[in-house]
Amino acid sequence: MSIGRSLQRIPVHPAAPAAIGLALALALSACGGTTQDSQDDTDSGSDDSDAVADPDADYESGLSLAMLPKSVNNPYFETSSEAAAEVVDELGGDYEYTGPSDATASSQVSYINTVSQQGTDVILLSANDPNALCSSLEQARAAGTVVVTFDSDVDADCRDAFVSQVDDDAVGETLIEMAAEQIGGSGTVAILSATANATNQNAWIDVIEEQIETNPDYADIELAGVAYGDDEDEKSFQETQGLLQANPDLDAIISPTTVGIAAAARYLSSSDQQGEVALTGLGTPNQMREYVEDGTVTEFALWDPGELGELAVYTGAAIASNIITGAEGETFTAGDLGEYTVGEDGVVTLGPPARFNAENIDDYDF
Amino acid sequence: MSVEAGRQGRDGLHLSRFATWDVAIIVVTVVFLIFAVTSVQHFGTSQNATFLVLELAPILLLALPMTLIIVTGEIDLSVASTVGLTSSAMGVMWNSGVPLETIMPLCVVIGAVLGAVNGFFVTALGLPSLAVTIGTLALYRGLAFVLLGDTAVADFPRSHSSWTIGTIGETPIPNVLVPMIVLAGLFAAVLHAMPVGRAIFASGSNRVAAAFAGIPVAKLKFWLYVTSGAVAGLVGVFWTLRFSSARADNAHGLELTVVAAVLLGGVSIFGGKGTLPGVLAGVVLLSSLQNALRLANVSSEALTVVTGSLLIISVLAPNILGRVRGVLRRRLRRTHVPAPNP
Numbered sequence: 001m002s003i004g005r006s007l008q009r010i011p012v013h014p015a016a017p018a019a020i021g022l023a024l025a026l027a028l029s030a031c032g033g034t035t036q037d038s039q040d041d042t043d044s045g046s047d048d049s050d051a052v053a054d055p056d057a058d059y060e061s062g063l064s065l066a067m068l069p070k071s072v073n074n075p076y077f078e079t080s081s082e083a084a085a086e087v088v089d090e091l092g093g094d095y096e097y098t099g100p101s102d103a104t105a106s107s108q109v110s111y112i113n114t115v116s117q118q119g120t121d122v123i124l125l126s127a128n129d130p131n132a133l134c135s136s137l138e139q140a141r142a143a144g145t146v147v148v149t150f151d152s153d154v155d156a157d158c159r160d161a162f163v164s165q166v167d168d169d170a171v172g173e174t175l176i177e178m179a180a181e182q183i184g185g186s187g188t189v190a191i192l193s194a195t196a197n198a199t200n201q202n203a204w205i206d207v208i209e210e211q212i213e214t215n216p217d218y219a220d221i222e223l224a225g226v227a228y229g230d231d232e233d234e235k236s237f238q239e240t241q242g243l244l245q246a247n248p249d250l251d252a253i254i255s256p257t258t259v260g261i262a263a264a265a266r267y268l269s270s271s272d273q274q275g276e277v278a279l280t281g282l283g284t285p286n287q288m289r290e291y292v293e294d295g296t297v298t299e300f301a302l303w304d305p306g307e308l309g310e311l312a313v314y315t316g317a318a319i320a321s322n323i324i325t326g327a328e329g330e331t332f333t334a335g336d337l338g339e340y341t342v343g344e345d346g347v348v349t350l351g352p353p354a355r356f357n358a359e360n361i362d363d364y365d366f
Numbered sequence: 367m368s369v370e371a372g373r374q375g376r377d378g379l380h381l382s383r384f385a386t387w388d389v390a391i392i393v394v395t396v397v398f399l400i401f402a403v404t405s406v407q408h409f410g411t412s413q414n415a416t417f418l419v420l421e422l423a424p425i426l427l428l429a430l431p432m433t434l435i436i437v438t439g440e441i442d443l444s445v446a447s448t449v450g451l452t453s454s455a456m457g458v459m460w461n462s463g464v465p466l467e468t469i470m471p472l473c474v475v476i477g478a479v480l481g482a483v484n485g486f487f488v489t490a491l492g493l494p495s496l497a498v499t500i501g502t503l504a505l506y507r508g509l510a511f512v513l514l515g516d517t518a519v520a521d522f523p524r525s526h527s528s529w530t531i532g533t534i535g536e537t538p539i540p541n542v543l544v545p546m547i548v549l550a551g552l553f554a555a556v557l558h559a560m561p562v563g564r565a566i567f568a569s570g571s572n573r574v575a576a577a578f579a580g581i582p583v584a585k586l587k588f589w590l591y592v593t594s595g596a597v598a599g600l601v602g603v604f605w606t607l608r609f610s611s612a613r614a615d616n617a618h619g620l621e622l623t624v625v626a627a628v629l630l631g632g633v634s635i636f637g638g639k640g641t642l643p644g645v646l647a648g649v650v651l652l653s654s655l656q657n658a659l660r661l662a663n664v665s666s667e668a669l670t671v672v673t674g675s676l677l678i679i680s681v682l683a684p685n686i687l688g689r690v691r692g693v694l695r696r697r698l699r700r701t702h703v704p705a706p707n708p
Contacts, residue, residue: 033468035460035464035466098666101669101670106605107666110656110657113417117408118408129609129613132520132610132611135531
């Protein structure tokens with residue numbers, strides 16, 4: 001009884017909780033009117049470019065490197081990690097592969113904090129968000145850690161270098177070259193792409209079109225058209241069917257997307273045109289293995305995630321050893337991979353994609 | 367009931383006061399922190415302490431109103447989605463040129479409104495809170511994606527985003543610790559030192575009895591949901607500035623961590639029981655355990671297993687303890703009751 005009565009004496013004021021929340025929010029906010037337009041970027045470009053590179057230096061031994069994938073238990077990153085671990089071993093350093101099991105930026109922040117606490121010399125990171133990781137990466141760099149992103153980049157101000165897997169020209173050129181080889185240099189070719197406004201795919205298709213028009217090697221090749229499977233399995237499957245019906249004399253399909261090429265291969269492998277219409281593009285060995293074995297596909301391409309991991313290690317170790325600083329135009333030697341030059345915005349590009357065929361496909365697992 | 371048994375009962379009460387789950391969890395947390403500082407490399411550094419506070423801040427803030435709601439016998443599973451939706455709203459407002467000083471209180475208001483929707487369904491329509499908040503969990507997350515889609519708004523001013531991860535002057539004390547302590551103190555006072563707190567416990571132990579005692583149970587619960595939403599809105603602001611990125615998937619899945627921490631802190635999922643200090647210990651234990659395991663290079667899969675097991679233990683152990691205590695008490699009583707045939 002007494003509880004109820006005393007509660008009535010001190011009633012919960014209807015607006016009390018909201019008022020508390022408001023007061024807190026107001027307390028949190030600073031003075032003045034900060035809007036998107038009014039903000040002044042004070043110290044975003046404060047790069048420590050005072051370091052001078054010594055291109056003749058050797059890779060230091062005893063470096064500690066940690067690879068942080070978008071998430072663990074991803075075969076793509078595990079391939080990168082295995083290759084990276086071998087290179088670190090050769091260089092005489094310590095290697096660790098760690099990361100969250102869910103591919104979100106906030107859980108990745110915890111792992112960045114952890115490895116920078118552990119005093120790691122180099123972080124090799126595939127970022128889940130271009131901006132959300134910046135503050136923790138800056139803290140890590142302030143503590144002397146070299147940050148190299150690979151596969152997926154962050155804002156250029158928050159890392160020392162980015163190891164990119166793709167060079168648009170090289171991808172486009174490889175795709176048309178493979179198609180030309182498989183149809184004997186002349187015939188009709190169609191493209192099965194992802195969505196109509198997919199940035200990467202459109203850049204590669206532009207290169208393919210340009211090559212067909214200008215390169216004398218492809219003078220006898222005609223482009224029948226581009227179909228869009230929207231990176232959906234079912235849609236890509238139907239679009240393949242549509243392409244073959246609309247162009248009865250089609251000689252080859254190029255699909256520059258892993259979803260498209262797998263769906264097209266599935267259609268072709270059960271159709272009359274199996275082996276008659278060539279299929280090539282970008283695919284993963286695990287998806288494409290059965291179609292290479294049954295003769296639907298002769299050769300396709302993708303960058304090798306192992307080589308990507310190796311190059312990331314060499315790039316990180318080169319910066320930590322002061323061979324490069326990450327500035328444009330610097331060169332370094334990445335072991336068996338050869339010599340690399342740092343491009344604009346600290347980007348190091350792996351090179352032309354790796355090709356997979358019946359002879360080498362069993363060497364890859366991703 | 368004999369006088370003897372009555373005395374035993376009172377003794378049992380004294381015993382239970384010192385052997386309850388929340389006291390146990392506070393002791394375990396302190397022991398674990400001492401252990402981690404002394405034997406996990408890099409755990410005891412001031413920078414790691416800062417990281418730890420930043421990591422547990424959203425969990426702790428959301429756990430405060432969650433504790434009160436669970437004590438009344440209800441639950442709010444939509445908190446993380448509310449964080450996501452306010453974060454998205456913040457991004458949209460920032461993009462359309464609204465000043466941050468207006469956006470921040472507005473986000474808290476938006477959170478409060480979202481909480482009021484939960485409160486309305488639970489109290490006015492009398493629907494089970496588990497079902498309602500699972501529904502709004504999906505609904506609010508969906509609306510967040512409607513607002514921002516897959517894009518992120520990331521150009522928040524550095525002055526604000528660095529405040530959220532900054533420390534007070536040269537000390538290692540994070541700025542956010544101050545509002546955290548203020549809010550925790552406020553909620554502890556409400557739950558343990560004010561009549562409202564007693565009303566909250568009463569509503570959770572026995573709804574009908576509470577109503578007969580003149581407690582406006584429905585009104586009380588409604589305002590608890592509003593408070594929960596407002597705090598989630600505040601966390602949405604913090605989360606967005608801390609990662610300097612407004613995204614629809616911010617704080618995805620965080621509600622489970624919050625509920626886990628509250629239950630680990632000794633709050634009964636059936637309502638009517640729990641203390642705020644216990645919950646604070648639960649939050650600290652859960653976060654510092656994960657932090658320490660990561661520093662010890664334990665894989666993230668093992669980490670999830672540990673969190674899951676802790677949750678099961680925290681639900682099971684008080685039940686088992688209660689049963690054991692009950693059996694002991696009955697045995698004690700039996701031995702003290704004079705035998706009818708001497």
